[in-house]
Amino acid sequence: MSSNEEILKWRFDISTFRLIGRELITDRITALFELVKNSYDANAKRVNVIFKNITPISIMDRNGNIIAAPNPDCRIIIQDNGYGMSFEDIRDKWMVIGTASKRKKPYSPEPYNRRCVGEKGIGRFAVDKLGDKVNIITKKEGENQWLNVEVDWRKYIKEEDSDEIKLFTDVENKFKYEIGEINASGTTLNISNIRDIWTKQDILRFSKEAGKIVSPYIRLNPEFNIFVTAEEVGIVEELAKPEKVDFATLECSILFDKVNNKQQSLYFNSKKKVIDIKETPLKSFGGITFKLYYFDESARKSYNRVYRSENNKIDGVKIYRDGIITTPFAEAEADQNKKRDILGIDKRLWQDLFNKVSTREIIGIVDISKKENPSIIDSTNRQDFIDNQEYRDLKEFIIEQLVAIEQFKIFKRELRKANVKSEFERAKQETDLFTESLELLIKENPSLEPVLKTAVEQAKKTSTSVKKAEKVYQEAEKEFIRKENIYLSLMSLQQYAANLAHAVRTSLSKVKGGAEFFYKRYPNPSLDEYFRKYSQRIYSEMKTLNKVIDFMLSYAKSDLEFEDLEMNKLLEEIFMSNEVTFDTEGILPIIEIRDKFVIHCNKQFFVDILQNLIANSVKALKQNSNKIIKCSTYIEADRFIIFFSDNGSGIPIDKRDKVMELYYTTTADEGGAGLGLYIVKTRIESLKGSISIIDSEFDNAGTTFKIEFPLRKEQKI
Template identity: 25%
Template sequence: MSFKITARTILQLGSELISTDAIAFYELIKNAFDAQSRSVEVRVVVRIDFELLVMLKEQCSLLVEGKKTNATISNIIDTALLNINDEAHQASELIEELETIDDPIYLLSVLKKANYILFKDLGDGMSLKDLTDIYLTIGTRNRRKQREEENNKGRPILGEKGLGRLSVMRLGEGLRVETTQAGEKNFNELEIDWSIFSHDSDALLDSIKLEPKLGKVKKDVSLKGTRIFVYDLNNEWTFDKLFKIAESELNRFINPFESKNRDFINLWFNRQTVPLPGIDKTVFDYAHARAAATLLIDKKDGPIFSGEIDYKSYNRQKTFSLSGTHLAGIIASPQYREILEALGPFKVELYWFNRKLLTLKEGVFDAANIKKLVDNWGGGLMMFRDGFRVNPYGGPDDDWLQIDKKALSSGGYKLNRRQLIGKVEISSAGNSVLLDQTNREGLRDNVEKKALVALLQFFIWKELKVYLDEIKEMEDENIAALELDEIEERIEKGQADVRQAVQLLREKYPELENEQDALSIIDDVLSESNALVKRAKDTASVYEDRLKTTVDLAGLGLMVDVIAHELNRATQHAMKTIDTLGSNLPSNLSGTMSTLRSQLKTLQTRLKVLDPLGPSGRQHKTPTDLKYLIKEISDNHREQFKRHHINFSVIDNDNNPQWIVRAVPGMIIQILENLISNSVYWLKQHHNIDRNFKPEIFIKVDRTNSQLLISDNGPGISVDKKEEVFRPFYSTKPPSVGKGLGLYISKEQAKYHNASLYLLDDGTKDHLNTFIFDLSKC
């Protein structure tokens, strides 16, 4: 006695087990890949509107069954001919066939095949025997044997269960297979009407006979490959529907992070190609953090889980490596080594986006497009086995790592799937225990899969998120450390100490009143430090963003802290001076006070360095040839201009080869270098969007007005940002590229020369492209 299997069991293994049309496509595409085809053509052919075709088939069925109907063969054919889409694939062939029909049975057959989905490959093909022994054998081990024999010509074998062919039932009621191997004279054919495997029938599976047969003779015996026609379609197909499936699912079937095999699928709707683009890697330039990890199986040391995190927003990096007990704790099993060795090596890579910062203001040049890319590809970690996707991981409705669930209950950054674009890479050879579920909805549950999930969750929550929160907390601590109120208190304490020391000197030695110069310097220093703190606090109030405010004032705050230290040191020296004077004023009082005066002058110099509106006094101006500096800078950029096809020119109507100004050459070079570097960057970005764009940079020498005009034809700077761009730490470059200090420093260097740097705004443009370096007061 043995099991008896009803024919309707095929439905449960086919159309009812495959959850989506996309999964059905994927199973048939994998079969083409396993057949060693270089590519597969998938073409959805719709020659007659779906709803109309359903009606015509129903009318024709009534004619075949001899039931009462007002329809005739002629008016069914006329209606069909009238509604054929002339632009559809093989529309003329359908017209010719319909015009010769006078039999309702044949007409019904033609109508069923009017619309179809074709899967065509040029792989190894199948013989007549293969159709019987392999294709019609459910659950065959053919692909598994191929994998075990490693006879796959360097390509992985994707199939394993021998059920993929049944996925055609999801798409349509009819199937026609045309296949052949090289050297055969004929095509081999198989046709199946899946409606006979109905729930309405109790027929046993072995009672239904399917007979492969020889087909037409081949014109070329070397021809090989397979064509699968799925007809009598179950659902309506339109270009928009196919495009949506392609954009959301089909373009993820083959690893979109890599270029390998990306051209394997050629997708068509009638005669119109449907694109299957990979990920536009531009989006990764705007990621705020990148993280990657690998599980390696070392024969001597055992499994090692290691990785790296690059928090690009703050230019901070970390690495980690776990083995031994640490891994055992993550896996929660003392048998961690055996489990992970069975699991096998894998790789994970992800990009994290702080979606609130995906704006032009925060450095995203094409913000709308970048947001769209993140929306399209975000969703967590997709999984790829040998470069082909394991569904549904990383899909819009899948949270296999419980990222969103964890995000709802966590503090700090609300890290969720929509912020992540990433992948996990496994292989058939290296991860043989990770097997697909029969319904193709993820991996089968086992201890190895559980270990994989545990490692990935640890990577995301204990390494990535903790590091993101840690760096943010450190930045917040820096904020607290640099609070101006706290710094003001330290300065006030230092001032009080200095005043106390001076008062002691005056009380004990009235003769000090003769040293008015030194005492005046002390008063000036104390007054200037008070004014400086007030000016800094006024500046801070302008900034709404606490973090940016702190970064903006960080240098100022640190220097104020240095001044507080200097004041304290001066106080200590004053007290030592008192100790050395004794009960009587020594004859060298003047020398001692001279030393104190010298230290206070040094302190005053430091205050001038700190004052953002005052000259540093640390560099000396010399006669400088601006024309020579411009030429030197342009020569240094010559190869860069050439590489990026940038036309650079200098406009000077004066024949004098020199233009001498009194300046610090290094500062002038830094100003011009910064302006040119900014131009080059934005011209490159613009060229990436518009390949017909011809970038230009030109410097105009205006000796009459003592000005340099530095211009480009790039995207420019919005008029409403013409002042903001000169503020420290403001940048519209990606987080990993711009720090926002270049223009601020350049403007301050211009001020050092009594010059000015600003954007030319004549009121006629929304975006400004010309910087004016005005040296008229230099």
């Protein structure tokens, strides 16, 4: 080193502990989890989590209002029988931020050999989230003294408030030794000056979540049990138990084969009408196992009736690494608005209220491992995973498994509808037959009329009631279908409206510019030529906007009747309604209608089909400079054929089978929700047609959809 060079060292002040304590770990249930996980890493067989003096007190705030506050004598005690810590462990590991000890030795000592789950070295700062002070009482087996270390976070706050710059490492912590049995070992964290009020519901919530810390499908030997106690509210050594899966309507399980580079995946077998398994290449995130339980409405009622008192709820998918839960820890929330939905399961509910699967219908266990899934990494605050491509691919894969359940759910609903219809028919036939039999019996034996007259009258009333019930059911079903179709049409309109809003602003800006020109300069004979040009532009823009608004208002119509439609006029109307968007986005629309003809269908369904395809193409063309959307139609034998193409980003061959599945999207970054092409497919199928993705007509660019509808000869014109 030359003589003019100097040395700089990293330093951090005492505010750091707040950053990695109460501010980074924002959820107190997560904080407790971090401390319990440390007991797991320490080879504990039993952990006691004890709450004392939780009854709040009343105090007066600075405004003179009486408010509730934590009891100053409240304590949370976390006590385990693990291998404990020595003085050197406390000094060189527990008191060191971000220690690498567990990264260097990722497994706990024999004979337990547990995979350590606390590797970042900051979990101990979860204590600060819970209370101002902690006493660490610990001892290793074979030692005759317990080490008692006192950490008072208030000293750090006091030092922080002083004018003198003080380093975190300058604050001193007291310790002492106490006599203990030589064979005993373990660690107790006695946390006091508790920051928050803990209610019975809070503690039961922790107990429920703590039961998930170990995967229910991993057999630990010896076991790892957590007992929760809060005597004031009647909780005495309650064993935290995993979620029950009794009453599940459907149970599915997938595995992976690393040797053959295969990952199992669920799909709905439409021929067999069952959930089946297919094999795909291993994904970017590595192999996983996944157990999934689905509860239909009847199963949920049975589950909730039996387990209501145990505070067990059906609440979605959890991810475990090497048998221990990763994140999120605290999903169960009475207030659904506070619930974290990191996998995006409930975020999809707005997309389809009729066929979705929510976290309240499934229990899922995803098992990953440090070895097989190294790129799935906990975020530091333990609220999510680090956002990388592998994690995004994992979330997408989990949703794909749910799509199979959703398709099964749709099938079961349709089956129930068919069964109800069949039951009504059978009931009508049986009551009519019974009435006819009684009347025939009376006719053949008039002497029986006084005896059977009442029975005949009742049978006729029953027959009338069955027919009325069937009519009510049919009307209810028709109303449901009407609302479902309105909903799907509104969803079809959503992206169109979003594009339109931007385009309308551009168009109105032109109108405003012309109007301002008139306002400021009219009359002026020398500018008459400009006045004519601006008036023509305003007229043209307003005419286009009027057509667009008329088109949007058509979505308010709920008529589901089929009608004869001239396809050339309808296609031109739909493309015209998107003229503002095409102009704004710089898209060249092309319509090629080889044959003029009439098709008998529901107009709104057909509008939904084309509108979703256009919206999909607009997103796919975002990055293009030369943008084309093309629609070609012609008649072939008894089929009406549509080719719909764009020269956008295209759909990879391996994705073609998936893009029309519910919630699957290749344009998530452009706002795709995975519903548009699903609506297209369902609308086409409802019109007895079919859709497929073929090689693009624009060579290697873009996407081409081929749509076919049955066509009667008399529909040609």
